[in-house]
Amino acid sequence: MDQQPKRPGFLSLPAMLHENAYILFVFFSCCDIVLTWVILRKGGTEANPVAAVVIRDWGLPGAVGFKFSLTLFVIVLCEVISRFRPRTGRALAITSVLISASPVVWSGVLLARHAIDRAEAAPSLELGAAEPRERRSQPNIVVILADDLGWGELSCQGQRRFSTPAIDALASTGVRCTQGYAGSTVCAPSRCALLTGLHMGHADVRDNVERPNPSQGEFGGEAPLAASAETLGERLQRAGYETAFVGKWGLGITGSEGDPLTQGFDRFYGYLCQRHAHNLYPTHLIRDRERVELPGNDPASRSESLYAPDLMADEAESFIMAPRDIPFLLVFASPLPHLALQAPAEAVARHAVADDPAYPGGKGYLPCTAPRATYAAMVTRLDDHVARLDQALRRSGQWERTIVVFTSDNGSTFAIGGYDPAWFDGTGGLRGHKTNLHEGGIRVPWILRWPGVVPEGTVLDMPVTGWDLVPTLCAAAGVAPDGGSVDGIDLRPWLASAGRPDAPPPPERELYWEFAGSGGQRAMRLGAWKALQKGVRKDPDAPIALYDLATDPTESTDVSSHHAALVSELRQRMMRARMTARDPTCDLPWGESAHH
Ligand SMILES: [Ca+2]
Secondary structure, three states, rough: OOOOOHHHHHOHHHHHHHHOOHHHHHHHHHHHHHHHHHHHHHHOOOOOHHHHHHHHHHHHHHHHHHHHHHHHHHHHHHHHHHHHHHHHHHHHHHHHHHHHHHHHHHHHHHHHHHHHHHHHHHHHHHHHHHHHHHHOOEEEEEEEOOOOOOOOHHHHHHHOOOOOOOHHHHHHHOOOEEEEEEEOOOHHHHHHHHHHOOOOOOOOOOOOOOOOOHOOOOOOOOOOOOOOOOOOHHHHHHHHHHHHHEEEOOOOOOOOOOHHHHOOEEEEEEEOHHHHHHHOOEEEEOOOOOEEEEEOOOOHHHHHOHHHHHHHHHHHHHHOOOOOOOOOOEEEOOOOOOOOOOOOOOHHOOOOOOOOOOOOOOOEEEOOOOOHHHHHHHHHHHHHHHHHHHHHHHHOOOOEEEEEEEEEEOOOOOOOOOOOHHHHOOOOOOOOOOOOHHHHHHHHOOEEEEOOOOOEEEEOOOEEEHHHHHHHHHHHEEEEOOOOOOOOOOOHHHOOOOOOOOOOOOOOOEEEEEEEOOOOOOEEEEEEEEEEEEEEOOOOOOOOEEEEEEOOOOOOOOOOHHHHHHHHHHHHHHOOOOOOOHHHHHHHOOOHHHOO
């Protein structure tokens, strides 16, 4: 091997590339990973897709390691080939340089374009809400609201009868709040709290109140949300979002004040009336304001062809995939796993258990031959739908710029309709269930993923609520939730620092619930203290039980007799936390003494 001494002056381009091939190759390879990472961090979605997937799955150090190993492999390959066929080896080395350079050039162009976009968008940010539809930095928001899913009905929270891998994966890529609360212990008021940011002391809708309406057929809907209510949909619409509500609404039917299309949602698909949702194979659903027939479904003959929760997942998926250049809000309020016990036969078969006594039906609920298998099939179907929405976010390139929330409208239900609370331990050992204000009725799964903002796989154990979502998500979208008009708080400081030693201490605040059903109940949480007063319809001065959730999370011991002053203070705080309900049928007996 007689090496020519290097000539001074210029080399030809191929010779220059060949001389420096390996250095350039390693340099471009590392640049590719780093630039792709920067683009993703800045919320960009157009990036080298291969590098993006590697970074997403393995993190930045893993991705650099992977790229470095790959580069080393190609270099060794070039060297080996050069031993036998020098020209081929040289051509391969030069080709590798050119191939590794191309995504770097592209990433550079994308970053430059991003910088130009930001510079152009900057003046419009100062205009406030006037021209917000072009703000590309606003995250998309997907709120997944399960129906009657208890705290203990996720594998990541101890469930053993079935598994929920997709919801667990959401938790492992975001923050899992172990002390998440629903706004209410039943469906409609909880949806009201979630959408308005108001707790039950100020909410418009505080119970499931059916509104028979013969002109609307058999499903007249519930007491509607007031026209004056400011929903999450309305707030985000004003901030430039395209909004859709898919699933169970329960806050008023078409033409009422609570019509979803006048309450901030551009599109609606699903059940408007909650009783309509008691059959998961209905004869029809509602799209916007129109009735959509579901041929093959006939409740009279138990003909079950089209499973409404699947149709809703289809709808949600196509909403995510629709091309648009503005951010979106999707509320996916699945009717799962609310009764009746109904699921596709193949899904039930997958969860068959030997000991599964049939449920004969009654009290308005359908019979079920395998109630345990069916309930497991329903929750796992919901988990499948979460997986589908996640895939849709990835396929549409929106994953990195989308906040996903997963929660439930109330705690696990009781022994009704064939559901077996003892078998599933749906509350995860908490006392109570849906329709009361013990922890089992209001403590729910509460998970939030916000790539790049909320640390992955963290656990937050401070109380958070459904009515915190309006201020939190509005703040994320860059809009102020009109100070004082919501009861919830912007949770971003705590979510973003979850698991970090410098996280701020939990806020000192009181959480309030009241419920006109079940004899009338109200409850307040202050720090680890929980006050609970039952039977207030009969006796407004009914005794208040006090629990210390720090030492007694299952509310087993009433310690009120040891803390008379605290109980008295909590009684006054509960009085101050409420105002008279708009609808007298869901008010509690202190309406006249309200302070607001
Ligand atoms: Ca519910």
